[in-house]
Amino acid sequence: AKEQGGNTYRLYEAGMDQAAQDILALGQALEGALERGELSLFLQPQVLMQEQPRLIGCEALLRWQHPQLGFVPPDRFIPIAEKNGLIGRITHWVLEEACRIWAGWRDQGQSPVPIAINISAAQFQEPQWLDAVAATMHRYRIPAGQLEMEMTESSIIQQPESVIALMHSLKALGIKLAIDDFGTGYSSLSYLYRYPVHKLKIDRSFVNRIDTEDGRAIVGAIVAMATSLRMRVIAEGVEEQVQSDFLASHGCIEAQGYFYGRPMPVDQFKQLLRPLGTP
Numbered sequence: 719a720k721e722q723g724g725n726t727y728r729l730y731e732a733g734m735d736q737a738a739q740d741i742l743a744l745g746q747a748l749e750g751a752l753e754r755g756e757l758s759l760f761l762q763p764q765v766l767m768q769e770q771p772r773l774i775g776c777e778a779l780l781r782w783q784h785p786q787l788g789f790v791p792p793d794r795f796i797p798i799a800e801k802n803g804l805i806g807r808i809t810h811w812v813l814e815e816a817c818r819i820w821a822g823w824r825d826q827g828q829s830p831v832p833i834a835i836n837i838s839a840a841q842f843q844e845p846q847w848l849d850a851v852a853a854t855m856h857r858y859r860i861p862a863g864q865l866e867m868e869m870t871e872s873s874i875i876q877q878p879e880s881v882i883a884l885m886h887s888l889k890a891l892g893i894k895l896a897i898d899d900f901g902t903g904y905s906s907l908s909y910l911y912r913y914p915v916h917k918l919k920i921d922r923s924f925v926n927r928i929d930t931e932d933g934r935a936i937v938g939a940i941v942a943m944a945t946s947l948r949m950r951v952i953a954e955g956v957e958e959q960v961q962s963d964f965l966a967s968h969g970c971i972e973a974q975g976y977f978y979g980r981p982m983p984v985d986q987f988k989q990l991l992r993p994l995g996t997p
């Protein structure tokens with residue numbers, strides 16, 4: 719057993735190493751997290767890069783605050799939720815919460831912006847997903863184009879036929895589909911022609927390397943490809959002026975990153991919205 723600090727040692731089931739034990743414990747803590755109200759969505763601005771950056775949307779990012787474990791980052795608990803089957807309930811909750819937030823803006827006289835939510839591969843295997851999305855959008859009266867779904871290449875290249883059909887159905891509901899972390903998958907690019915994809919999100923790791931020749935080449939190639947396929951393209955993880963300058967001058971005018979705003983609580987994000995009726 720690994721030392722936990724002081725003289726305390728964690729007991730564990732025979733045959734399980736510490737890492738597996740931690741994952742199990744985290745998974746168990748996550749079980750009741752929704753009911754206990756420990757999950758929340760933070761919103762990160764997406765902007766048009768110009769003299770006065772203009773807010774054009776946001777990404778909803780899960781936050782989990784556990785009374786004992788403290789803040790657990792999504793990179794830690796999402797993979798666990800994907801393995802233990804909790805991701806389905808979590809994603810339904812995210813969908814509901816995102817629609818509730820959007821409807822709140824509208825009902826409180828703010829100009830709403832589209833909200834993007836993250837979708838795991840498992841969602842494509844859930845038969846009720848499409849109906850749940852349709853019902854939730856209907857209940858909150860979310861117009862076409864105001865809800866986006868981000869998914870990674872690897873999650874959509876499995877079972878292409880059923881996934882393509884589902885993506886078309888989502889598109890018919892007015893949902894915009896984006897490929898997240900674009901460029902990090904190993905798939906052939908030919909799928910881009912076959913999937914009803916609206917937007918590519920250039921992975922942060924490439925934006926991060928804009929100070930290198932290779933990084934610039936990759937970013938330039940992705941932007942050129944998106945443009946020629948008539949897809950929108952947004953850069954993730956923009957942290958510096960030089961990155962935004964390079965992107966804008968190469969035809970990528972949409973960005974998300976710390977340079978423009980960190981993920982923030984919903985109340986704080988609301989301050990960025992304009993009152994309805996203003997240009």
Ligand code: C2E
Nearest residue numbers: 779780792793796812836837838955956957974975976981
């Ligand atoms: P992602 O979908 O690629 O989300 C972008 C991540 O990059 C977020 O991390 C965000 O806080 C971070 N980020 C944004 N701008 C910058 C920047 O300028 N610099 C740096 N260094 N980081 C930046 P976060 O919130 O920790 O989320 C991590 C991942 O967890 C997400 O990556 C996504 O894969 C997953 N995740 C978060 N929320 C959800 C969710 O509701 N459902 C699912 N399935 N996955 C989620």
Ligand code: CA
Nearest residue numbers: 777836868898
């Ligand atoms: Ca994302």
Ligand code: CA
Nearest residue numbers: 898899919954
């Ligand atoms: Ca991403």
Ligand code: CA
Nearest residue numbers: 870898899921
């Ligand atoms: Ca990611």
